[in-house]
Amino acid sequence: MNLSVIKCMCLASMAFPVLLLAACEDNPKEWTTRNMTALTPRLQTVFEKTKTVCFGRFMVDVPASSTVVWGNVDIPLSVKVYPAGADEVNNLAQKFIDDLKSEKAINHDDVPLLLSVGIMAQPEGKIITGYEDFQSIDDLRINGYFRMNNDGVVISSRPLREEKDQAIADITSIAQRLRRRTENEVPVEPGNCIEYAFLPDKPGSDGEQSQALIRIGFRLSEFPDTHLSIFVGPSNPHHTESNSLKWQLERLETNLRAEDPNHPQLKTKYLRKGKRQIHGWIDGFEALSRSAEQRDIHSFHDFGMDFRGVPSDPMKPYADVRMQTGVADNVAGATKASLTDEEAIAVWDKITSTIRLRPTTVITVKSSGADMKPRIPLGELAATGRVCPQTGWWEPDESHGRVAGQRQHIKAGEQMPHLVTYGKPSLWQKFKGEQPACSMATVWKLASYDDSPVCADTEAQSAAIAHVSSSDLSTIKNAMDETSADGPSPEASSP
Secondary structure (H helix, E strand, C coil): CHHCCCCCCCCHHHCCCCCCCECCCCCCCCCCCCCCCCCCCCHHHHCCCEEEEEEEEEEEEEEECCCCECCCCCCCCCEEEEEECHHHHHHHHHHHHHHHHHCCCCCCCCECCCEEEEEECCCCEEEEEECCCCCCCCEEEEEEEEEEECCEEEEEECCHHHHHHHHHHHHHCCCCCHHEEECCCCCCCCCCCCCEEEECCCCCCCCCCCEEEEEEEECCCCCCEEEEEEEECCCCCCCCHHHHHHHHHHHHHHHHHCCCCCCHHHHHHEEEEEEEEEEEEEEEEEEEECCCCCEEEECEEEEEEECCCCCCCCCCCCEEEEEEEEECCCCCCCCCCCCCCHHHHHHHHHHHCCCEEECCCCCCCCCCCCCCCCCCCCEEEECCCCCCCCCEEECHHHHHHHCCCCCCCCCCCEEEECEEEECCCCCCHHHHHHCEEECCCCEEEECCCCCCHHHHHHHHHHHHHHEEEHHHHCCCCCCCCCCCCCCCCECCCCC
């Protein structure tokens, strides 16, 4: 068989590998017991010391000597942490700006792809918005580049133009909540573990907006040809049998038999195949196989299992777990497998049986009023144009450099408004009694739950707004200030 058709246990394809096939009967036993196959003496030494690794909302126990290899993660946006890489990330931000400036948007009168560069104070960084490419109409690229102490963080989003404000709000929220995490740290609060960092859930969110795609792999130091990977992601609400590993194996076997009854893949031996349960995951299917020895291709183990999960439940996502032996240069069968059949099954059972939901501690505050509707947490962000999620006092997010004190009382269900700022009038405007004003989109932050406006507060706000100087205006431009037609537009107004 050509090596190019052999599925390798590499991070780039860990979500979609296909097991090799052989004619055999399903193992009728439902394997649900921990450590189903005993460890051989040399494996006992390997597993004598283990470490718990946190990934997403889950954790797994692996040999302490194992190397952890992370793939791309989306929580729900793509987030990458650069250890001690604050300067590197700053350079990446400048390169992104330069690249966007160097190209023209042919469907937008040949303006540069760059739309805006917003400066954030907390955390320190930039949010850069541009068109996806030279022929884009509504597709955008919005990247956030931040400093987290000496580390750098890049958060990426690919929204449509109408989703721009919300994407910027999401990037801001993630950047403000993200914190550093060591490899062996297992947080006790709800949220997602990623490489080098942890993202706590928004208070009171119950994870409903934190569906994640997590890819992680493990390399056994004592058996470097053995690679194991785990992928978790949102369960497909439109799942059909054709999405399952079992159906795909059966379909592949049928196609191979029709193509050639003596096809090399049909000589693969199944060591175990059937239902599988791991703790809360009860709808799993696994297939453990070993390929036949071929010319130029060594025999190797190809193990896999998947779990359908529960749609919209971040605690029970879709899961896909794979393990291969005989891996060299990310190609299975390129070297001789270092594990026997029995040992490969034992390693598989030992590690996969420890995959479990990470326990968390949640402090619940009960309301004294039984009929009171739950409130979203203070500090919640909502962009201009979005439906207001909570009645209360909202103010421009200070992290975007907005002037504090410009609070507005907005009711749930109303559209989040634009921000109106006032500059210093010219001599002619002073003579006419006019005040220059500018309306711009912004990100609003929930400041308090007060049920209704207070006149004194409203007057104080008007006074504060009226005294914003033109020099202040130059400092409050943020990620919403675009160089395109969507930028701030002047409005006639009086104080």
